[in-house]
Amino acid sequence: MSKNKKLPGNDPDHKRIPRSVIRRLPVYLRTLDNLVKNDVEVVTSMELSERTGFTAEQIRKDLGHFGTFGTRGTGYHAEALRNELLKIIGLYEKTAVIVVGAGHLGTALLRYNVNRNPYTNVVAAFDTSPDVMGQRILDVEVLPVSRMPEVVRKHNVKAAILAVPSENVQAAADQVVKSGVEVIFNFAPIWVQAPPGVFVHNADLSIELQSLIYYATREEAFRSKGV
Amino acid sequence: MSKNKKLPGNDPDHKRIPRSVIRRLPVYLRTLDNLVKNDVEVVTSMELSERTGFTAEQIRKDLGHFGTFGTRGTGYHAEALRNELLKIIGLYEKTAVIVVGAGHLGTALLRYNVNRNPYTNVVAAFDTSPDVMGQRILDVEVLPVSRMPEVVRKHNVKAAILAVPSENVQAAADQVVKSGVEVIFNFAPIWVQAPPGVFVHNADLSIELQSLIYYATREEAFRSKGV
DNA sequence: TCATGTGAAGAGCTTCACAGCA
DNA sequence: TGCTGTGAAGCTCTTCACATGA
CATH class of the missing domain: 3.40.50.720 (NAD(P)-binding Rossmann-like Domain)
Structure with missing residues (x-):
């Protein structure tokens, strides 16, 4: 019987970030890109929720896996967060x-x-x-x-x-x-x-x-x- | 904030079979098709596990959502199970x-x-x-x-x-x-x-x-x- | 005051373990 | 005996709720 415990060949020990989180990151990235293009400077998790369809809590939790990027009472700096996401995903260089x-x-x-x-x-x-x-x-x-x-x-x-x-x-x-x-x-x-x-x-x-x-x-x- | 509770437009109340289960069904279907083509009559969940990469327990649980199709001590009749899956997925007619x-x-x-x-x-x-x-x-x-x-x-x-x-x-x-x-x-x-x-x-x-x-x-x- | 960040609760899925039946 | 079918346990991911800090 083949066990999927640690999918052989797939992710031997990759910091254990859920795959579902990783799949959402490029969606956040694209959304932030659009915001930056429209000269939006600050964005809240609620606004990101409206644009991505994911809940605000989920977005905050997802980002929380990688660090703290926001400012309480204010939100996230769109361009800064975009750049962080590029680094996280590994897309900083094309x-x-x-x-x-x-x-x-x-x-x-x-x-x-x-x-x-x-x-x-x-x-x-x-x-x-x-x-x-x-x-x-x-x-x-x-x-x-x-x-x-x-x-x-x-x-x-x-x-x-x-x-x-x-x-x-x-x-x-x-x-x-x-x-x-x-x-x-x-x-x-x-x-x-x-x-x-x-x-x-x-x-x-x-x-x-x-x-x-x-x-x-x-x-x-x-x-x-x-x- | 957009809530994903009951995704509007997606599955208002579809019998609550997990999506992950539904995604595996066509894999079982294809595997059974190959077995039938090779004149295999009876197949166990363990053999299906080897061919699909999913665990035997998971395969049995998945099928259990739709009924009981096997024979204890023996396994599943490949062609019968294939036909059941066609009906379950909705592919019985092309x-x-x-x-x-x-x-x-x-x-x-x-x-x-x-x-x-x-x-x-x-x-x-x-x-x-x-x-x-x-x-x-x-x-x-x-x-x-x-x-x-x-x-x-x-x-x-x-x-x-x-x-x-x-x-x-x-x-x-x-x-x-x-x-x-x-x-x-x-x-x-x-x-x-x-x-x-x-x-x-x-x-x-x-x-x-x-x-x-x-x-x-x-x-x-x-x-x-x-x- | 307002929105983030995060433990705790909850839901969803998977794995375990074994009872049930051919 | 051997393999299915399935409650129970376990794990993962999501949602809740609120303390925290700008």
């Missing part, structure tokens, strides 16, 4: 990312990501097919897998987005790990294994869609009675 | 889905989904741009938004995948809701609102990637000491 698999999904993710995101930067795409080799997608070059270690070293690449067919995805994961990447964001519908110290997030979109369907079908009874 | 936005991401999701998934079926894509109108992507036609209500009714569409630019995504959500869709799977980096009874899942890939970066940067200290 983070280099690679995309493995330059097919339809890989290409789309690359475009999506490059445009929508001020903190991460796709520095290269990799593929094995000669058809796409050397092509440029929005300034990003498609390179052969053999050049991956060099690129990872040169740009200090932190994360790899895997958008390759299921058959190849474990090999692709092994390759990016060997090249020195620490985080894997996998879109293939197969769960990828990685050694301890490498963090894997499997985004299995088919599975997610299927689980959503559950929430559609509950009302079937009503519906067929004719709403 | 579920019709639409894709809104036939750009790069929409197209990629459409291809990804159509191929990889025996339970859901993309019946149409919608877009506003004349450039893509009438095109076919893997047998799926790109239609004008005006035809959405008709298509949703005809195919009994349950879910909509939104892959439109942020500026248009709330309008797109309003449109699919008006057309009768009950579940929204949104890929735009903006959280979409929907009326009660409509279930929204926001898959904000930039935010997810950013939160993963957190797990890369923790070891920075080691790394710069030269591993």
Whole structure:
């Protein structure tokens, strides 16, 4: 029986901050960014709550895991808190990312990501097919897998987005790990294994869609009675 | 302050099965499908545990929310359990889905989904741009938004995948809701609102990637000491 | 006075441990 | 005997409530 006690390969002892907290941090970050852009100087946890949908208490608790950043009776200095969050998440310097698999999904993710995101930067795409080799997608070059270690070293690449067919995805994961990447964001519908110290997030979109369907079908009874 | 007590628009009173349980069901489903394909007749919770990575107790508890499907001392009949899961999730009849936005991401999701998934079926894509109108992507036609209500009714569409630019995504959500869709799977980096009874899942890939970066940067200290 | 920061209470999920049944 | 089904215990995360300090 496989135990999930300490997910092997995932977070051996990372200061024990709940994952749910970590997932909310970039939402706070984006919100603060917008506030700073609109020249807002001070923001309360209640205002952040309105903009993010999380409760004010939760926001204060989340921040409390990392230090004390506010001023009692006043709130938080938006820009200062934004900068703290950048440091906490590890996005203070723009983070280099690679995309493995330059097919339809890989290409789309690359475009999506490059445009929508001020903190991460796709520095290269990799593929094995000669058809796409050397092509440029929005300034990003498609390179052969053999050049991956060099690129990872040169740009200090932190994360790899895997958008390759299921058959190849474990090999692709092994390759990016060997090249020195620490985080894997996998879109293939197969769960990828990685050694301890490498963090894997499997985004299995088919599975997610299927689980959503559950929430559609509950009302079937009503519906067929004719709403 | 926005309270998340009973997320408005999300699950007004859905039998209170934990979301974490619902997310695991499609994983069990896929595993059982593979077993059935390999002519396995009986499977124990321990074997399912090995194949899914969840603990055997958790699998038994999860199933226990919906009834009793096993035989003590023996295990579960793989095909029977597969069929029960199909009914529970609501996938017993192939579920019709639409894709809104036939750009790069929409197209990629459409291809990804159509191929990889025996339970859901993309019946149409919608877009506003004349450039893509009438095109076919893997047998799926790109239609004008005006035809959405008709298509949703005809195919009994349950879910909509939104892959439109942020500026248009709330309008797109309003449109699919008006057309009768009950579940929204949104890929735009903006959280979409929907009326009660409509279930929204926001898959904000930039935010997810950013939160993963957190797990890369923790070891920075080691790394710069030269591993 | 007002909003943060934080122990304590509560809710939600997971794991344990074993009774129950083929 | 062996594996399921399930209360109880345990753990994690969220919410409450208020002391604290600008």
